[in-house]
Structures are given as structure tokens and as C-alpha cells.
Amino acid sequence: MVRKTVTAEIKKLGINGEGIAYLDKKITFVQGALPREVVEIEIVRDEPTYKIGELVKVVSRSKDRVRPKCYQQGKCLGCPLMIMDYQAQLTSKHQLVKDTLNKYIGKENVRVPIEPVKASSQRLAVRNIVRLPIIKFDDRVVFGIYQRESKYLSLMSRCPMQSKRINSCLTELELLFSELHLHAYDELKRKGLRFLTVREFDAGLQLIFVTGEDRIPDRALEAMSRIEGVISIYVCVNTSKKQDFEAGKYEKKFGKATIEQYFMQKTFTISPKDDFPVYRQHAVRVAKEIADMIPEDTLSILEVNSGIGLYSLGLDERYVIKGIDERKGDIVDAMNNVRLMGRMNVNYESGKMDILFPTLCKARHFDLVMVHVREAKYDPHFISNLRLSTTRHILLFGDHLSTMAKMAGELKENYRLAKIVNLDGAPNGSTLTTIMRLDLA
Incomplete structure (x- = not known):
């Protein structure tokens, strides 16, 4: 393909932090470009439904563009938003949340306020x-x-x-x-x-x-x-x-x-293979938001993808909690942490999710099902089982906004979006952490 250079106006940011323009009625992705900038780009890929442009020159610069604090910025793709003022990053992520919810749930079904994304207390040196x-x-x-x-x-x-x-x-x-x-x-x-x-x-x-x-x-x-x-x-x-x-x-x-x-005021024992948060300080904020979002009528909780129990063991002891995960090693350490803390109200079990989850839901009723959405993949079979559980409340949390919005969209006939909180845990990156609660309609 013969590459050609064109001028484009960047309309918004994509989910990976790239600038988005529209050329020949095709969405065009431009890494390193910001909204409201006019840029000169070289088209390096031209597919039937999209184009990819390589930034050649910024013709008209955004007021939100700042000098990055990394000498590899522009070549390393790890922090695509480091060229953007931090408040503008939060505003862009807030808009991304609204666009994603409207796309998968439907604007008419989003009847709760989408508050601004809560800022990270640190901008640099956040990865542990x-x-x-x-x-x-x-x-x-x-x-x-x-x-x-x-x-x-x-x-x-x-x-x-x-x-x-x-x-x-x-x-x-x-x-x-x-x-x-x-x-x-x-x-x-x-x-x-x-x-x-x-x-x-x-x-x-x-x-x-x-x-x-x-x-x-x-x-x-x-x-x-x-x-x-x-x-x-x-x-x-x-x-x-x-x-x-x-x-x-x-x-x-x-x-x-x-x-x-x-x-979360508890001492956990961590093994080498255990899944532990990359951003530890941010994980504490997530745990506190989860605790605040649990409704007052909740007595029993089923946690899916519980890991070593970081989030559930931090909850109040008035709840009866069952945690499940396919990672056997995490569950072994979760139960070890239960014993060390003397928590008689919490129990964990490992097994295949497509068998364990519906079996537990048939055996007893849980007031709230809490799901840590750890992967971007979407599992229709799990959604079907979640719907059949008839739990009063579903709490989804994780860094995969699109997947969570798809899940909420699939459940909208039975559950309504009751509350949503968004936290920025990856400053200068394109992701954020979303916590949403769905209540039985």
C-alpha cells in the first residue's frame, strides 16, 4: 500500500488513549493526538471499517497538551495520556464512561448520575x-x-x-x-x-x-x-x-x-503466585468504595473471582460471605487468611465457575453477588446463570469498562443500574476502575 499524508481533526479519545478522527467515513486511530487538535498524519493501515494514522505533525495544538515526564514518551505506548493535562484526562475518561454505558445499556436506562471520575492521589510512581x-x-x-x-x-x-x-x-x-x-x-x-x-x-x-x-x-x-x-x-x-x-x-x-x-486494617499472607493489585494504594480506595456501595438490606454475599479475599475479608463481619475462584492457589491462601484473622463468617472454595456458581445459587439464596471482572472477555453463559440466581443486588467491579457495561446491558430486563462510581487508578494510562451496582427491577 502506498502511504499518503493527510490532515485530520481529532474528535475524541478511544478506549486505548488514542486520538480518533473520521476520514472517508471511517474511524481513524492516531496515537499521540489529543481531542480538538488538527494533525498531519500518515495512513499506515486502511481496512474496510477503520484506518490507522501515524502522527507526523501537530498543526493546531490542544490547550490540554503538556510536556511528558518520561523521555520515552511517544515511542513507548505504556502511558498514552502522559501528554495530556491530568484534569483533562479525568474529563475524557468521564465522557468515555458515559458513551460506553449509553452504547451497551441504552441512554434511556441510565437513570443515575454519572459523577466525575475520582482522581488518583499520585500521578507518578504508582505501580507496585x-x-x-x-x-x-x-x-x-x-x-x-x-x-x-x-x-x-x-x-x-x-x-x-x-x-x-x-x-x-x-x-x-x-x-x-x-x-x-x-x-x-x-x-x-x-x-x-x-x-x-x-x-x-x-x-x-x-x-x-x-x-x-x-x-x-x-x-x-x-x-x-x-x-x-x-x-x-x-x-x-x-x-x-x-x-x-x-x-x-x-x-x-x-x-x-x-x-x-x-x-484495609487487616494483615494478609501473600504467596508468590497470588494475584495482588499492581496499584496497592488504589486498591484500598476500591475496597472502601465497594464497602460503601453494599445496600443495608444485605446479609449474605457471594463473591465471584475472590482471589485471596482482599476485598471480601475487608468487609464488615455482619455479612455471611462465600468466595469462589478457579485459581486454586489463591483459595488456599484465602482460607489461610480466614484462619489467621479468625473470621468465622467467611468461606472460600475453588472450582470450575460454570459448575460451582450455579450450584451454589441453587443451594441457597444470596442477597448480593459481587463479581470482580478481571478479564476483557465476555461470558454469556455466566450472565445467564447470574440472571437465574435472582439475587437482589449485583455488584460489578474491575478495569474492563466495556465488558462490565455489556454485562449490565444483558441484564437490563431484570436489573436496573442503581449506582456507579469511577476511580482513576492508572494516571497517564487509558484505563480506570468502575464499580457499579445493579438492583433487581
Whole structure:
């Protein structure tokens, strides 16, 4: 295809933070462009229903455009809204919520006020967990992510969205890789360092490496254990091309097997494979909003995708709570946390959701079903079972706004939207956390 350069006016932002224009009656996505800007773009893809334009020049600049606080902005796609004033980010996300609800539920069915998106108290250094590839670049072994479209390599040891402790640790690890002549993963030899997860807790940092068959030399592990703040190191040997690292065996090489973390005035025990919030401070805000949204007539709660019980164990002890999840390891730790806290009103169970959920709903009635929408995929079978449960209240929460709106739309014949709250947990990013309650009509 012969590429051509055209001028376009950006009308709004898309769900991934890209600017949206309309050319030849087709929606056109332009990364790095803001609403009300006139831009010069090069059409790099022209499909039957949409176009993708590459920004060449901003002809008329938006008053909301600001200087980004990252030297890789424009090449790294991790923070598409860092070029936008923060209040304008919130306004744009607020409009996105209204547009999405109107699309999937119908404007006539949205009869509650859609309040402005609640701002994050931090704009930078908000990530407490990172999962990064380990690669060879310029004769060095570094942490980096190749951007899918441009193939640009984003170096991650200085990312302003990661906590300072995490960035400092990544920098020291890269120096160690060089000093100890460690290698990035070689698919043919099935040896080398593949990935690293760093999780930041109040007590310190946990490092979880995925490696080839050669693992990590003892001298390297010893040096890593001396990095300031490191309290735990795990290694998982996995040479699968599927990168399904959760299935691998985690070997403890240093420090604590589990980490204790204070959350919502409770102390939780966290294992290496447990699902834990990337933005910990934001998760506390979400938990408080969930607690405030539960109706007064609620006595029994069924939590779907309960994880280790972060959100349900923080609720008042007057509720009888049943939590379910397909992740067996999370449920084991959830029950361990129940015992440590002495919570007689809470119980957790693992199993296949399409079997466990309808079985529990047939066995007893729950006043409220609380669903953590963790994935973007939409499950019509689950919606059907949710409708058949005839629970009085449904509380959906998560970062997948479109999926949640689709679910609410499918349930609108039986349930009405009663309340919705939106929180910004990813400043400079395109996502937000939505909590919505549906009441039986």
C-alpha cells in the first residue's frame, strides 16, 4: 500500500488513549493526538471499517497538551495520556464512561448520575508490581519491552510510573547481569534469563525470575539477595513458548516463603503466585468504595473471582460471605487468611465457575453477588446463570469498562443500574476502575 499524508481533526479519545478522527467515513486511530487538535498524519493501515494514522505533525495544538515526564514518551505506548493535562484526562475518561454505558445499556436506562471520575492521589510512581522481559540490547542484558507496532524497545529500569524502590532494584540488577556475565534467554539453547516479576510490599521487594534450564548461579542469587530492600527471591524454570508461567514450579532461593501485607486494617499472607493489585494504594480506595456501595438490606454475599479475599475479608463481619475462584492457589491462601484473622463468617472454595456458581445459587439464596471482572472477555453463559440466581443486588467491579457495561446491558430486563462510581487508578494510562451496582427491577 502506498502511504499518503493527510490532515485530520481529532474528535475524541478511544478506549486505548488514542486520538480518533473520521476520514472517508471511517474511524481513524492516531496515537499521540489529543481531542480538538488538527494533525498531519500518515495512513499506515486502511481496512474496510477503520484506518490507522501515524502522527507526523501537530498543526493546531490542544490547550490540554503538556510536556511528558518520561523521555520515552511517544515511542513507548505504556502511558498514552502522559501528554495530556491530568484534569483533562479525568474529563475524557468521564465522557468515555458515559458513551460506553449509553452504547451497551441504552441512554434511556441510565437513570443515575454519572459523577466525575475520582482522581488518583499520585500521578507518578504508582505501580507496585512489574512483570518484565529480560533481553539482550546493545551487548547488555536489560529489562525492556518491544512495542508491537513500531518494534521500539522501551527500557524499563527508569520508568516514572514504577515505584522508586522498584526502579532502583532494576538498575542494580542490570549492573549485576553485566558484572556476573549472565545471559538473556536463548530459545535454541533453552538457557538464560527470561522474565522478572518484582512485587513491592511494605516489608520489601520480592523477585520472581523465570529462567531456562540453567537457572541462576548461586553466586548471582547471593549478590541479588544483598540488594537493598530485597526480602525474597523465587526462580521458576520454564522453557514453554506459551509463556504460561503460572503453571511452573516456583523454587524459593532466598528469604521468606510468604509475605505479610497490611491491607484495609487487616494483615494478609501473600504467596508468590497470588494475584495482588499492581496499584496497592488504589486498591484500598476500591475496597472502601465497594464497602460503601453494599445496600443495608444485605446479609449474605457471594463473591465471584475472590482471589485471596482482599476485598471480601475487608468487609464488615455482619455479612455471611462465600468466595469462589478457579485459581486454586489463591483459595488456599484465602482460607489461610480466614484462619489467621479468625473470621468465622467467611468461606472460600475453588472450582470450575460454570459448575460451582450455579450450584451454589441453587443451594441457597444470596442477597448480593459481587463479581470482580478481571478479564476483557465476555461470558454469556455466566450472565445467564447470574440472571437465574435472582439475587437482589449485583455488584460489578474491575478495569474492563466495556465488558462490565455489556454485562449490565444483558441484564437490563431484570436489573436496573442503581449506582456507579469511577476511580482513576492508572494516571497517564487509558484505563480506570468502575464499580457499579445493579438492583433487581
